[in-house]
Amino acid sequence: MDFCNSVTCWWIFFMGFLFHASFAHQSFADQARFSQKTRNLAGATDLARCLAPSNSRVAFPGSPEYQSARIVANGRFPYSPAAFVFPNTVPQVQNAIACAVQLGIGISPLSGGHSYEDYSLGGRDGVLVVHLAGFKGIEYNKKAGTVKVGSGVRLGPLKLALWNLGKVTVPAGNCPTIGVGGHALGGGWGFTSRKFGMLSDNIIELEVVTSTGGFVTANANKNADLYWAMRGAGANSFGIVTQFTFKVHDVSAPVTSFSFTFQKSQQVQTIRAYQMWGLAAGAEISASLYLDPSGGNRFYGTFLGPSSNLNGVLSLFFANAPSPSNQTVLEIDYIHTALIDAGLSQDANPSVLNLDNYTYSSFLFKAKSIIVKAPGFSDAGIQTFVNTMQAGQLTSYFIFDLFGGSASIVNKIASSATAWVHRDSLFNIQMVSYWQFNPDQASADIAFMSKIWNAVLPFASLEAYQNYIDRDMPLSAYYGSNLNRLITVKRSWDPTNVFNFPQSIPLN
Template identity: 60%
Template sequence: MKGQLSKTQNPLVFWTLISCLSLSYIAVSVQALDHQGNEFSGAPRKLAGTTTLAQCLAVGGARTAFPGTTAYTNARSVFNLANQYAPAAFVFPTTVVQVQNALQCSKQFGIGIVPRGGGHSYEDYSLGGRNGVLVVDMTGFTSISYNEAAQTATIGSGWRLGPLYLALWNLGKVTIPAGDCPTVGVAGISLGGGWGFTSRKFGVVSDNILEAQVVIANGTLVTANAQQNSDLYFALRGAGATSFGIVTQFTFRVHDVSGPITRFDYSWTNKAQQFQAFKAFQIWGVNAVPEISASFYMDPFGNSNIEGVYLGPQTSLPPLIKTFVANIPTPASSDTVQTDWITLVVHNAGFPDGSNPTTVLSNPTPPTRTFKAKSIYVNPPGLSDAGINAMINAMRQDSNDNAYFIFDLYGATSNINKVATSATAFVHRTSLFSIQMVAYWNQNVGQKNADLTFISNYWNAVCPFATAEAYQNYIDNAEPLSAYFGSNLNTLTRIKLKWDPKNVFNFPQGIPM
C-alpha cells in the first residue's frame, strides 16, 4: 500500500510495507465491577472536584490531547485511514496509576476506553471503532529486562516491534517470533496471535506469552499466567485485544537468534507463471521444515514472489527447498543471502540494505494507507487446481491493479500447528497457510466501492476451497466471531460471563455474552 505500482515496478519494493498491517491493541469500556457485576468495595471512588474529563485526567498527571489541538490531530493519525473516528480525548500514561485513573475517568463520564499500541488496526479499532471514546496510548510503557538464564524478557506493552527487536538483540541476541513491520505494537500483534518469519519454529507470539499484567475493569492490576487467573491467561493469548482489560506488561519466552540466518526469494513477472509458482509453494509447504518460514505474494499485475527465512547457514538450505525449486517455473530473479538476525529485520522492514539498525529501528515513522482487507485459512494439502484457478481468475477481475494477496505459511510440520486448538484462544492450528487479501484506494475515494466489491468477490471465490476461519489480526468487520475463534468461542464466552456479566466491555467484534 505504498501507493499504486506501475506495471514495471519491482514487487519486492512494494512487499516490504505489506507486513505493516496488524490488529491494534484494543479493549473496551470499563467499569469498577467484580465478576458478578457489583462494585468492589475497594474500587476507585469518583474523583472529587472534577467536572470535566480534562480535569479528571489531570488528576493522574498523564499528558493528554483534546479536540481542536495539534496534539490531538497528530494522535488521531493511524495506519488505515478508511475510518477516521473522532475520540473524545487521548491520554498518554507512563504508569499503571495513570492507566487506572483513565479507567476511572471513563466510568465517571460514561465514555468508552480503548488502549492503543501501534495504531495498526485494519478497522481503525485503535481509535475505538466509534466516535467519542477515550484512547489510552500505551507507548509510554517501554520498560524491559532480560533474564538470560531463563531466556525470558519482561517488557512494557507500549513497545513497537522495530525498537523491541533492536533492544532484544542488544541485550542477548534473542527475539520473539513477531512480524516485519517495525511500527506495529507488540501488544496488538501478541494478543491476537502474531505470525512472523520465525513462527514456524518458535510458534506465534501469543504462544510465547508466559505472563501478563492486566488492569481489569475494577481498576486493579492482576497477574495472568498458567497458575494465576489461568482463564484470563487463556483468553489473552489470541483474544486478548478486544474484551478483557488493558495489558501493561508482558513476560515472553525469547529465542536465541545469534547464529547465521539465510533469507531467500524467487520472483516472477509473468501472469502465465502464477499458477505453477503458487502450486509449487503449497506442495513444498506441506512438509517444509520448521526452521523455514515463508510467504508467497501475488498481485493482478502478474507479479508473484516467495520470501523465506531459514534459521541456519546458507550451505544447508538447498536440500530443504529442493522440492520447491524443482517445481517452479523459471524465475525472473532469485536471491539467497546469509546474514544475521538484526540485518534481516532491517531488510524485511524495507530499509535499504546496509542501513544502521540503531538508526532505522529506534524510532520508525508509522505509515498511513487507505484499504480494506479480508483473510481466510486453507488447510493441507492446500487449494485444489480448481481452487487456484478460481483464486487467480477472481484476482484478475481487478481492473485497477490496486490489490495484493499474501499467503503466510503455517504447515503441518510447524510448531504453530503442534499446539492444541484448545490450548489457547488462538484456534488456528490446522492450517497450511493464511491468505491476506487487500484492496487499497488511498486518496482515490471514488474507487472505494469498486474495491470493496472486488475484495468480497475474491473472498467468495476462494471460500469454497478454504476453511471458515480468518485471522483476527487481519480484523474484518464483516466476519463473524466464529471465524476468528472457532471452537474456542464458547469457552471465551464463558470467560467473558465470569469476568464481565453485564457486558460493560461492549466493543465492535468483542467477545459476546
C-alpha cells in the same frame, strides 16, 4: 495486528521517514466538526476533571497532540475519540478506566494503531483512547530466557533491543512500526513462527488492569482463565495489558534470507508448488508467497540456517515450481533480516529499527483474510483464485503466509490450548486493496475484496486471522470452537462490558 507484511511494509515504513502523508491532513480537515461532536458525546470538561488527579498527559480535540495521536495505519474511518490519555504508570491506567466507567463512555487501548478496522480508536466516536506509548520498558533476563516488554513497545525497537542484549528474539511480524500489544494478543505471526510459535504462544505472563480497576497477573498458574483468553483474543475484550513477559529464542547463528521472483503466467504453477512444499517444509523455514493482479509473483522468507543448506530445504518447491526470473539469497545475521523484511537494504544501519524521527502516516485500504487448510487449494481452487485476481483491481495484493505444515510448531499446539484456535491451517491469505491516491476507487476495491473472498471460499475454510480483522466477518471465523469459552471468561472478568468494540468478545 500484522499489517505491512512485504510490499506494504516497505511503503508504510520507508515513507514514514520521508514525509507526513498528505492524506492525514486532508482527512482531518474536518477537525472542527468532529471536535464539537466529541465534546457533545464525552463531556470534555467532566472528563478533564476526572482525569486530572492522575496527572496523566491528556490530549483533547483541537490540540496538535490530539491530531497527531489520531493518525493510525488505516485512515479509512476517521473516528473522533473523546480524548487521548498517555499514562506512564498502572495507577494512571486505572484512573482512565474509572473515568470511562463513571462517565459512561467507551475505552480503548492503543499500542501501535495498526488495526485494520481502526479499532485502536475504539471503532466509533467518543471513546477515551489509552495510548500506551509510555509503557516502553524492555528487560531481558538471560538466565531465565525471558523478556519483560511494555505494551507500548513497537516491534522494530523490540527486535533491535533483544539483538543487542543477547542475540535473541521473539517470533513476531515483519513490520517494525506495529505495536507489540495488539499483535501479541491476536496471535502474532512472523518469519520465525514455524520454529518458535506465534507470538501469543510465547507469552509467559501478562500484567492486566481490569474493568473494576484491579491490577492482576495472569499466567499458567494464576488467573489461568484470563491467561488463556488473552493469548489470541485479548485485544480490548478483557482488560488493558501494561506488560508482557515473553520467552525469547537464540538467533545468534547466521540465517538466510531468500527471495525468488516468477512471471505472471506462472502464478498457478507457483501456488501449486508452494503449497506442496509447505506441507512438508521443515520448521526452520518460514515463508510467504506474494501475488497481485499485475503479475507480482514472489516467494520469499527466512531460513534459520546457512545458505549452503537452502537448496536442500527448497528442493521440493523447485521440483514443482518454474525457474525464477530473479533471485536473492543472502546469508546474514538475524537483525539484518529484520531490515530486509521491512523493505530496507541489508546494508542499512540496524539503528533505523528504533524508529527515531519516524513519522507515522495513514493509508486507505480494505483487508480480508481466509485460512486454507491442508492439503491446500485444489487445482480448481488455484485456477479460480488466479482468474479472479488477474481480472480484479490492480491496486490490490495477496500474501499467502505459511502458518502450518507437518513440522510447524504452530500446528503442534492443541486448538484449545490458547484462544488462538487456528492449529490446523496450512496458510493464511492476506487480501488487501488500497486506494490511497484515488478515493473514488474505494467502492470498487472494497467490492473486489468481497468478490475474491467469496470466490475462494468453497476451496478454503470459514476461518480467518483475527490480526487481519474484518468487520464483515463473524466472530466464529476468528475464534471457532473457543468462542463459547471466551464468552464465559468475558462474563467473569468484564461482566459490564466495559471493554468493547464492534467485534469484541460479547457477554452472550
